[in-house]
Amino acid sequence: MNDNQKKVLDRLQAQCSKREYCIKDVREKALKALDGDADAAAEVVKSLVDDRFVDEARYAWAFAREKAHLTGWGPVKISAALRMKGIPSDAIRAAIADAADNESSAKLESVLRAKYRTVEGEPDAKLRLIKFALQRGYEYDQIRSAVEGLFK
Numbered sequence: 001m002n003d004n005q006k007k008v009l010d011r012l013q014a015q016c017s018k019r020e021y022c023i024k025d026v027r028e029k030a031l032k033a034l035d036g037d038a039d040a041a042a043e044v045v046k047s048l049v050d051d052r053f054v055d056e057a058r059y060a061w062a063f064a065r066e067k068a069h070l071t072g073w074g075p076v077k078i079s080a081a082l083r084m085k086g087i088p089s090d091a092i093r094a095a096i097a098d099a100a101d102n103e104s105s106a107k108l109e110s111v112l113r114a115k116y117r118t119v120e121g122e123p124d125a126k127l128r129l130i131k132f133a134l135q136r137g138y139e140y141d142q143i144r145s146a147v148e149g150l151f152k
Contacts, residue, residue, distance in 0.1 A: 001043060001044075001047070002040075004034065004040075005034065005040050005043060005044055008030055008033040008034055008044055009044050009047055009048070011033070012026060012029060012030060012033075012044065012048055012053070013048065013051075013053050015029070016048060016053035016054055017053065020055075020058060020059045020062040020063070021054055021059065022054070022056060022059045022060075022085045022086065022087060023045060023049065023054055023056060023086065024085050024086045025085070026045055026048055026054050027041060027042075027045050030044045030045055056087050056088060056091050057091040057094065057095070059085075059087065060082055060087045060091040060092055060094070060095035061094070061095045061098060061099070063078070063081070063082060063085075063095070064078050064082070064095035064096055064098065064099035065095075065098070065099045067081070067099075068099040068103070068104065068107065069099070069103070069107070072107055072110075072111045072136060073136055073137045074104065074108065074133070074136050074137030074138030074139070074142075075096045075099075075104060075137065075138070075139070076137040076138065076139060077135075077136060077137020078095075078096060078099070078137060079092055079096055079137075080137070082095065104138075104142070105142065105146070108133060108136075108138050108142060108143070108146050109146050109149070111132075111133070111136060112129055112132075112133060112143075112146055112147065112150060113150065115128075115129055115132050116129060116150050126147055126151060129143075129147050129150070130143055130144070130147055133146070133147070
């Protein structure tokens with residue numbers, strides 16, 4: 001590893017110790033810092049993975065928890081976002097299972113109650129709530145029962 005790669009590696013290690021990154025993000029950062037040298041970037045990324053600065057399962061878990069608890073995303077949207085990051089399917093399933101638990105229904109109801117206040121009294125309120133929850137990444141069956149609970 002040359003001096004430039006070592007500098008990039010040190011900088012990325014510092015960044016990875018502050019927050020979680022996936023391999024795709026780290027590869028992009030390494031490529032940019034190394035002026036597009038794919039072989040040098042691959043060597044830096046391999047070192048980061050080998051030293052466990054980057055771990056796809058840990059990233060998936062952190063991402064899923066943040067999006068589920070803080071942002072209010074549903075499992076469908078979280079799964080799609082993680083797939084776009086190139087995270088393996090087994091890591092995605094484990095992260096979704098851990099983040100969703102029973103809190104998914106409670107978070108959906110909370111998000112829908114907040115949205116309901118803005119559409120209350122409109123003739124298409126039910127439809128708008130369903131569309132809103134689908135965009136948030138929740139499954140239709142779960143949405144339908146939560147929306148019906150609001151209109152009782």
